[in-house]
Amino acid sequence: MENFIHPVFRNCKNMTLSELENRGFIRSLPKAELHLHIEGTLEPEMAFQLARKHGIQLPYRDVDALRGAYSFSSLQSFLDIYYQGVQVLQDEDDFYQLTHAYLQRAHTDGVVHVEIFFDPQSHMERGVSLSVVFDGITRALEGAEREYGMTYRLIPCFLRHLSAEAAMQTLEALLPYRDYICAVGLDSSEDGHPPSKFTQVFNRARTENFLTVAHAGEEGPPLYIWEALDNLKVSRIDHGVGCEVDDALCERLAQERMPLTVCPASNIKLAIFKSMEEHNLKRLLQRDLCVTVNSDDPAYFGAYIVDNYLAVQQALDLSREDIISLARNSIEASFLAEAEKVFWLGKLKVLNYAVS
Numbered sequence: 001m002e003n004f005i006h007p008v009f010r011n012c013k014n015m016t017l018s019e020l021e022n023r024g025f026i027r028s029l030p031k032a033e034l035h036l037h038i039e040g041t042l043e044p045e046m047a048f049q050l051a052r053k054h055g056i057q058l059p060y061r062d063v064d065a066l067r068g069a070y071s072f073s074s075l076q077s078f079l080d081i082y083y084q085g086v087q088v089l090q091d092e093d094d095f096y097q098l099t100h101a102y103l104q105r106a107h108t109d110g111v112v113h114v115e116i117f118f119d120p121q122s123h124m125e126r127g128v129s130l131s132v133v134f135d136g137i138t139r140a141l142e143g144a145e146r147e148y149g150m151t152y153r154l155i156p157c158f159l160r161h162l163s164a165e166a167a168m169q170t171l172e173a174l175l176p177y178r179d180y181i182c183a184v185g186l187d188s189s190e191d192g193h194p195p196s197k198f199t200q201v202f203n204r205a206r207t208e209n210f211l212t213v214a215h216a217g218e219e220g221p222p223l224y225i226w227e228a229l230d231n232l233k234v235s236r237i238d239h240g241v242g243c244e245v246d247d248a249l250c251e252r253l254a255q256e257r258m259p260l261t262v263c264p265a266s267n268i269k270l271a272i273f274k275s276m277e278e279h280n281l282k283r284l285l286q287r288d289l290c291v292t293v294n295s296d297d298p299a300y301f302g303a304y305i306v307d308n309y310l311a312v313q314q315a316l317d318l319s320r321e322d323i324i325s326l327a328r329n330s331i332e333a334s335f336l337a338e339a340e341k342v343f344w345l346g347k348l349k350v351l352n353y354a355v356s
């Protein structure tokens with residue numbers, strides 16, 4: 001027990017006082033996490049625990065060797081390891097444990113509302129039923145709502161490297177679970193898989209009263225962001241950092257107040273930017289875009305939501321007002337009801353008075 005360090009403090013050993021103060025400040029802000037793949041919260045310790053439980057042999061000697069493999073050169077190099085990790089998720093309790101662990105962590109980070117992605121196709125193709133996935137995830141979400149008052153939405157995503165027909169079949173399989181679903185999304189390998197490939201599927205999703213979101217402009221060109229807006233009629237762009245080279249697109253995003261769910265640590269780990277100092281988040285904020293900060297796949301990128309806020313604050317020299325704007329954007333960009341947004345925005349307004 002002597003050497004036990006709570007995961008929240010694992011990275012704190014070498015921190016300066018101002019880092020600790022900033023971390024506490026960021027934690028204290030009510031915020032929403034809007035870009036989080038639940039499968040991307042699988043920490044190596046849990047991967048080994050579940051592999052042992054199910055008699056699965058992971059191709060790594062131990063937890064350290066697995067964590068050591070989390071070194072990526074591109075989105076695809078990450079996805080190859082991520083889909084391998086998914087294999088250990090087999091029964092309802094696995095999905096519960098995974099989601100429960102993430103929600104506990106999010107709560108300590110001051111997250112008051114989560115919108116969680118998951119990849120139904122990566123489970124169904126292994127013979128894991130949708131009811132197992134939904135039951136496990138929603139059991140944890142309902143527990144966090146009871147215990148912490150944390151609200152939630154669920155967003156199943158279609159894998160864009162698979163066919164539009166497969167996505168349509170997946171949408172049909174999801175319909176019996178419609179009461180648990182707020183929106184549908186699009187993720188996985190971006191290059192060569194434009195949003196327009198899924199126009200019909202997203203049309204159908206909207207006739208079924210689902211909102212839509214899509215990953216676009218992570219590695220892909222601005223054209224994919226235009227297509228997500230015009231073909232898929234999304235309410236948010238996931239990532240979207242590739243918009244910067246297209247002035248007309250930036251103007252449209254600003255004018256429509258179209259949120260971008262930016263994931264800074266993910267962008268560095270997947271080599272979208274060479275370093276955090278080169279990240280374009282501050283420039284996008286200065287262009288009046290509705291930028292939010294999120295963790296994407298925190299177990300793989302080594303950074304949960306507060307780590308992401310802190311990293312951009314330090315690297316880009318963001319003020320406390322900037323940080324509050326990011327938290328405010330997250331509430332505004334969420335799929336919460338208007339009255340709930342007003343409640344959290346009121347709390348943030350009081351905090352803003354306190355720092356300005």
Ligand code: HPA
Nearest residue numbers: 037187188189215296297
């Ligand atoms: O960052 C991502 N991009 C695309 N697909 C994904 N699936 C999990 N994480 C990601």
Ligand SMILES: [Zn+2]
Nearest residue numbers: 037187215296
């Ligand atoms: Zn993502």
